[in-house]
Amino acid sequence: MSVSISSPGRLTKNLGNWIINLLATFLALLWSVPVIWALIASFRPASDAMSRGDIWFSTSVTLENYLHAWSLAPFRQYYINTIIVVLTILSVQLVTIVLAGFAFSHYKFFGKRWIFFFILLQMMIPTSALLAPNFATIRWMGLFDTRLAIAIPYFGSAFGTFLVQQAFLAVPRDLVDAGIIDGCSWWQLILHVYLPPSIPALVAFSISSVTWHWNEFLWPLIITNSDKSRPLTAGLVRFTQLGEIGAQWSLLTAATLMVIAPLFITFLIFQRRFIQSFLHSGLK
Amino acid sequence: MNKESCTLAPTRTWSPSFIITGACPSMLVNRKVRGIGFFRLAFFHPMVLPMVSAATIWMFFFTPDYGLFNSALRFLGYGGPENWTGNPNMALLAVIIVAIWKNSGYYMIYYLAGLQNLPRSVYDAAALDGANGWQTLWLITFPLLRRTTIFITIVAFIDAFRTIDHIYVLTSGGPSRASAVLLFELWLQRFEYQDIGVSAAITVVFVIVLVAFTVTNFINSERKEA
Secondary structure (H helix, E strand, O other): OHHHHHHHHHHHHHHHHHHHHHHHHHHHHHHHHHHHHHHHHHOOOOOHHHHOOOOOOOOOOOOHHHHHHHHHOOHHHHHHHHHHHHHHHHHHHHHHHHHHHHHHHHOOOOOHHHHHHHHHHHHOOOHHHHHHHHHHHHHHHOOOOOHHHHHHHHOOOHHHHHHHHHHHHOOOHHHHHHHHHOOOOHHHHHHHHHHHHHHHHHHHHHHHHHHHHHHOOHHHHHHOOOOOOOOHHHHHHHHHOOOOOOOOHHHHHHHHHHHHHHHHHHHHHOHHHHHHHHHHOOOO | OOHHHHHHHHHHHHHHHHHHHHHHHHHHHHOOOOOHHHHHHHHHHHHHOOHHHHHHHHHHHOOOOOOHHHHHHHHOOOOOOOOHHHOOOOHHHHHHHHHHHHHHHHHHHHHHHHHHOOOHHHHHHHHHOOOOHHHHHHHHHHHHOHHHHHHHHHHHHHHHHHOOHHHHHHOOOOOOOOOOOHHHHHHHHHHHOOOHHHHHHHHHHHHHHHHHHHHHHHHHHHHHHO
């Protein structure tokens, strides 16, 4: 009796599971097509099969596209520029957000709530909205077309300040008091009491900061004008617009993959870390 | 004066589609199935790519005649216009497709986190009351994820406003500005036409819209919470 009642139910449930799994697999495959396609295309010789878009069924594999793309544009210089910009931004940000987060969590001062509110409000205004005024400021400072110019607008981070403030508030007050009684100065408090338990938050922030600025395009495009300061993303777009490239997709995909390779490989290795840090970083 | 409509169109289309593309796969991925790593990788990898790289790859897909996207659509029986990025009616859609592909993984994370924090007991109670899977989804899961949905809507809205990398690569705002959203117009006025006055005006409107949207949303969600 009980079998005859439950088995149709279980049957529909199993069927439902099957449909959902099938759907998930289909979507996942669909989502993977672009990058897999790019990967295959970049290793195919630039023959006429490529120009028709048929790259799937062939056995010829070549590295020629990568070498050719590398020689057509100064990708080495682009790499250096991107790495310098990303590291400059990250190191300055870590200093400013730790200091600001410390001020907002440790001290009481006049207007603290309002100042903090305005910092949070700033999270809602993306830097790209302020392109024009930022451009004017950088020009006035005489920094146009330098790597420093790409980095300057990001030296402070509203989100980072918020993240550090939250992390510092979670540090037990007793621990802080003990530090004060032991005669810690303010920077010793940060270094020995506040920072050690807040490392995970800072790592999460660092991952999203590096990803974000490695991938940033519009601001570097505007503020740079020569290869000596142009980062990878702006370099790639310039590369795609080169006259001799045209519709040579194997070259284009090779260049694209060169640009994404370091970050992408890191992501493959530390997938969970990345996903965790994106989860915590709400509004980058 | 169709700049407003151009900017609003993506946000109107984006947010719901993000919620759909974010919610559905995350429900699928949240289950305990074999090969879960593959699913997570498949949905999450686009979000670490630069938008310009994603757009460069998709540029080929949208190529008329032999592009992969068109070939697939033809295979499914589609016989409509093929030049996606060059057609005023489709350029914006092409740009939106790329954004959905790239960003939905990002929104998915939030739904995943939300799903994993849902109280088990509510589901047990629903099962006792004989709710079927569909009812559980609509009457329990979605209402409980309301805060996540609001948050994702805000983030998707702001993202739609601030990202034009793919538009720059794919359509350059064209044809005849059919895909020029507000930020693209700002860039165009300031750096192509060198019109500092107009670009300053757009900047002010831009900031006001974003702040008004965020503050409204914030007040709204706080009031309902109380």
